[in-house]
Amino acid sequence: MQALTKRSKLVSNKKLSFIEKLYLPAILGGLKITLQHFFKKKVTLKYPEVKREFAPVYRGMHVLKRDEAGRENCTACGLCAVACPAEAITMEAAERMDGEEGLYREEKYAAKYEINMLRCIYCGLCEEACPKDAIYLTDRIVDSEYTREGFIYGKDILVEKVDDRIDITKRKKKKGE
């Protein structure tokens, strides 16, 4: 009869030899493989005590950067929001008052800046659109929340603290890249 597929195999019903009938060599062979694994490098990590380093291209939670003097870089230009394919970013701008020069870098700043982390798809287009080096995606993970409202991150979470800077040098693009 013609085979239905090319991959079909004939089943042999060969009688086992004496050695094979003992089963012992096969068991020993199996134990040898198990033993070998004891001495191999472990593929797992003891999270959360040990954390795996992310790839430099990993895109996690956003950060709004400050400059060296601690002033906020974001000027609420809206380019991230218009670039965002998920429409996750909203903002409101305000004018910098006299005496606030140490807080904000430019004449205008974001009074409100919100990212809906449930809408965000972590594509990184906001980072690419930003003309002011203000928004970067980091290797931090967005925490779980009890409510949907909790995922709307405001400036209190997104802006980095003056004394606790987030390192983004790995994600910074070189000129011409």
Added chain:
Amino acid sequence: MPKVTIDGKTIEVPQGTTILQAARMIGEEVTPPAMCYYTSLKTSGGYCRTCIVKVSKMSEANPNPIPKPVASCRTNCEEGMEVMNYTSPEIIEARKGVVEFLLANHPLDCPICDQAGECHLQDLSYEHGSDDTRYEFERRKFKKIDLGPFIQLHMTRCILCYRCVKVADQLTDHRVHGVLNRGEVSEISTYITTAIDNDFSGNMIDVCPVGALTDKTFRFKSRVWFTNPVSAHRDCEKCCGKVTLWYKGDDVLRVTARKDKWGEAEEFICNDCRFEKKQTLDWTIEGPAKISRHSVISANHYEKMVEPSLFKLNDIKPFEDQ
């Protein structure tokens, strides 16, 4: 009726038509950009040099070319004239230089500027400029001048097109601002600080091709591409009352004159309509204003779907530019 050929396209125009006007009659594909020329303002044009074209044949009577590029907004058409605009590599290169000069002192503060998104200089530099700057010196700085409660002046962004001066001369009863000084240090100023409060002074905002004169009541309220333009009108004893309302949610953030496809105001509006009437109840809404699909303002705007039973299959056309 002189016959003029621009980039290989021939058109018959009335006597006294400029090359720029003739090009606009033919269509966008041959029209040079213009930063200072404004159709409805007399004596405007001739300052910015972005509309330069090459006249390869002066006229039927004098078939010699004009040796240097000419400003198309100030040169009249003649019988048998042949003009090269985008077909001349020389002109494209020269225009690149003009754009570079315009940008030499223009600050790179588009992220802050309220004009960004509808700025003619942005479009110009994107379409006709180079993508890098060679200018290494410090840009101009000015003392801030307060022009009153309605108009915000950013002198650093000014390209000295004189359009606002012509508006004040031709639309208002007396002009209180002008261009002081000369050359590199020339600036728009009121000299003795006075508020500009004439009834039609708000039109300076609409004619300004850059963000030098912007609406103070709209300052930093929203970026233009987050607002929805809606055509509306009202009975106004001072002006035509035909405007574009810029909505964000249910709020009217800004009122401007309606712009035609060359970015020029169709009809000028008064300050009452522009600054005082910011309630939907003040206006009769006509419907959404048309925006070019290529404009950033059309980003994230969705037009309402037409009920499928209302159109026939043959009516479906690919997207067209407005």
